Amino acid sequence: AQSVTQLGSHVSVSEGALVLLRCNYSSSVPPYLFWYVQYPNQGLQLLLKYTTGATLVKGINGFEAEFKKSETSFHLTKPSAHMSDAAEYFCAVSPNYNNAGNMLTFGGGTRLMVKP
């Protein structure tokens, strides 16, 4: 069984500061890993994903994440926060075998607040 843990249900940063959102997963084999963002009353938008290959993944809006197998982590970072980054962020995993579909298992979410 897979699970995802996001450390910190709320993270507050100042505009221009580094954003670091933490995600750890538990899986018997390395899963596929995703970060999604959700704005109020909206659906989810994919920021980035890791499947295979390069462990540093770049996504949209200046976000990136690094897959660290030894630490079972996939933390999301952005060098400089913008006010528009304020939203809920979800880390998710899906099994990496055929017919699994995008059976996403989500972490509990982290609400990012950006102070002016």
Add this chain to the structure above:
Amino acid sequence: DTEVTQTPKHLVMGMTNKKSLKCEQHMGHRAMYWYKQKAKKPPELMFVYSYEKLSINESVPSRFSPECPNSSLLNLHLHALQPEDSALYLCASSQGTVNTEAFFGQGTRLTVV
């Protein structure tokens, strides 16, 4: 077109009503999904359709009945719901069933009274 369109955006229904949620995509995706999201919680997978066949049902109560009439459409039929079923229902689609990005709709906010 990279959109997943869900209708209606908001729905209020009584516990004896029958209603349906609709989801449509025109990206040629062959997998479609229903997720349920309670307030301040992550989405939870309900159903997965792969090539128009139900492949996964995550032990969802029978008062929720999915239907995939064709490869572009996904419905969720609702009957005899309970107030605790009030939530945001999200539809998603992906090109395949492995290693492909899931696109989400904006959801239907359901309130059961």
